[in-house]
Amino acid sequence: MVYDYDDDADNYEIILNENITLRDIICVLLLVTYCHGYRFFQDKIPNGAIVPHPCREGDVWNGVGHENEQGGGVRNVFGLDFHANGKKWDRTLCLKDSDGDGLSNGQELGDPDCVWEVGKEPARKTELSHPGICNPWNSPECKEKTTFVTCGSNRLQCPAIHEEGTTNVTFRLPAETPVDSRETIYKCMVFDYPQDGDYHMIANEPVLDNLNIMHHILLIGCDGTDTEHPPGVPYDCAMEVDKNCVQIIGIWSFGMLGECAHKDMGFRIGRNGYKRGVIQLHWNNPERRSDYTDSSGMIVHLTKKLRPHDAGIFVVGQDHIVIPPGEELVKFNGVCSSECTNSLIKNEVKVPVAFNHMHGLGVSQKVELIREGRKIQDITYDPKYDYNTPELHIYETPLILKPGDELKTECNFNSMSRTTTTFWGDGTYDEMCYGFITYYPKENIPDPSCTAWKDVTLCAFNISDVIHGCHFNDLHDISKPSMKATYDLVMENCSPHIGCRKECLPVARRLKQSSCYRKGTVDDWARLNIEKESPDVLAIMKFYAALDSCDKELILEENAPEECPTVIKIESENVNGSKRLLPNIALFILAVCVLQWLKRL
Template structure:
């Protein structure tokens, strides 16, 4: 994991010059990606093998085989530096993980990866298209509290003074110690009405989990990427005839008060953005003001682009396993249901967390494999690979996508489940395509159960959005956590705190308080053995509540009879 605080654990760790870019600092000293994250270089491997400490052993080693010890390269030739102290020298520093001079015949044999131009952002369309404009979407300096990881959302405005295509984005990284990744979700008109109006719900940074209201991804960024450049055939429509608002979703270790701002006062359309602040040190003295710069033009492409995802919503990875494989399928039934016409896949990206080891995204037609959208034999959460296709791959209604994710859990003893946090896991494929189809946002499975209804299909029963309750962290996840913490999972004991929880739920919870909805959700999840404990706990007080109900009814009847008798006596008395 490429965390910047490792720079402080070696001499001059924040001053390592890039071997072939004058005045450019190699931020991720131990990684092949100069921006940090992903595969380690020779020094990074040695640093990790040495327990991530600087001592005489690591100092005297020559990790990159260029004839100079790590200590000489980092300004500690006598190996006397200790953490927090000033190094002996701060001049003539060189990279301990890159053989230098990098272009010599000897070093080219050791430096077996491209690093001189690999991180430069290049987007030919920005130069080829006239009248390219830009706007920055970011938040003001905001404290990053030392809290557990959470997803937060904020609604921001997009240009509305014309009809535009978003053709590229670049990150604005204010605090490299914590910023990890961002997502931008375009909002449709239906996302801006009623009680779930994204503009009201996320008027300020708000805990949102995976429930962003707006579900159409229009831009992504993660650690190690210099920017995103969209295809010459298709881009994302914003403005008068496109997304007018967006939600920026961010993944953080907590957030204090603060609001996002847009750099141009004429901007009035909205989107949702997502960010992840990763604060492994749990420090409370960090602030951040990161965001995205959006490049857009009135010179539009032929097609509007879109994103959709495919994945598995049930994961259970036992600890200590070298290989655990999870799979999911975008079935022919789902693609026929959601796609009236063919689409063309521009690119695909595999998404797992830190247990992710390898994976692939295969294309099937009529039961036969016809190709692969992307394959990562070595997966890195911090440096994902976006597999672009030229020409784009045709995907027909009835075609299928098969996703396979392989995990390595030898670093953990406990079982890892599906979830938002990096300590949990995911198994998704993200696909960029054209022409856009508003209903095509997600095709997922829960074990082998297809979830492929269009976003507009809320599946509301007796006032409960069943799909939203099952898959939103604020729904079934929170409900299960409360039940398991207060109720008997064997169902044979009624705890007082459980009885109060059940009373409250049945009185105020429009999903779990309705017998019809409760039975429906139990039926949908009947194959999930883990959630059976939740049902047992929630039902553990049924007998006592039924007794109370009968006792209460008898008491009311007795009171009514007494009142009637008393009234009769009073009438007799006054006559």
């Protein structure tokens, strides 16, 4: 059976073939392996795109300067020399024998006379070897230097995709979809899943077209067919993929060959499952080139032999990240509280796989499972996290999550390479702190997100009216009696944008010591969500501006030294018994107090 959605020449393709082997599916990709980082460095060395793998005939080592064949992460000895040489090929680097196997880098890369220049053809393209891997790699002389070399298959190993009745669908962008010159780009496209019955998605693999820019791919399920964008038309997107498409059901990132679902579960699509989906591609274009195109996507493996359970992906972590520059260690925690899991998890679920997700500054991460105040185990733990090669934590005997469990995500960052503050965000140079936990049965966690914002689990805003002692749900609605009284009090005594009125100061002082308006998580979150939560945005914005009109005076009060009285009154008795102020002495003492206070600032 073949579905070919080709309404016009540039439309997207969906190919559904029955009983096709994995080798047949990816025959057009045989020359493509997975790489990351700055592949344009390959063009700066002779034969950089065809450096052979030392033990897999026909495969190339795309990350020539890295221990990871896909690129990224720890540099190998040639990568260290290339970097130290200013990231350029010259006679010095050419004559060097980086891997110590008796052959110069030039001899190994086809430039034995060290005359090659960028853009020109090398002297030869055959009999090449890797300049960063001692050859023969498994000889006694080289074995200790090549422990990072693996000779196993770099294709997804998933026996289920070869079983009878398994089919596959390819979802990818149209051929030669243009890539603009922005550094970070998110491109999405809606597509229709097969509707001739119910399927379980049991595996997925990436289809990688332009390796210079590919960063990661998400496969997302949509509720129904009422999407904001029509199928087959690529569009710019970021965190807001589509309001009706929010369930992540597939993920590919560098270092991953694909995903193979646990034997007892699958992601349901089709007649009684997801009818539409979205692929989201993250492009990283550090050269800001405008001449690139891409048609990457995903191969999705399906079966009509439904497994016992539908699957879902549970997201935990921290949504608020601010990392100062030049720090060796910056820590963030995000707690999915026991109160939230008690609300979100309707019955226990099983976890067969999970993985961590940070960006380039991340150095270590874990997600802890805590039950009744006691740590049970780490669901994920990457003591040496590598953004380019995420580790899947697979459990042959799935872990159990129960209502009332606590999930604590800990992310550690090193910002020594940055000169400016790094914030949470989508971009490659922003940061994130999330754990992705695959679970089943899906129906036991209908809303599979439990992230924190600072020290509050976000689901708490939905399950309780009180956060940190504040009746949060009233803060944005002037029609509520409690908020109306507070609003009237502030607007009668305070004015926005004209400074601190005398009668405003005691009002502001009292409110800013209360649970709803003192500096902290609740006040920050309330202000950030005015436009989203308030039926009268302008009135609430004026309210906060009026409330803040005495901030400077309150700060001065807070920092005033205790040993200096607010009013200094020094008097002496006149000869006639009357009293008079000694202004010079008073001013002197006041000046001393002010100097002491300034030293504290």
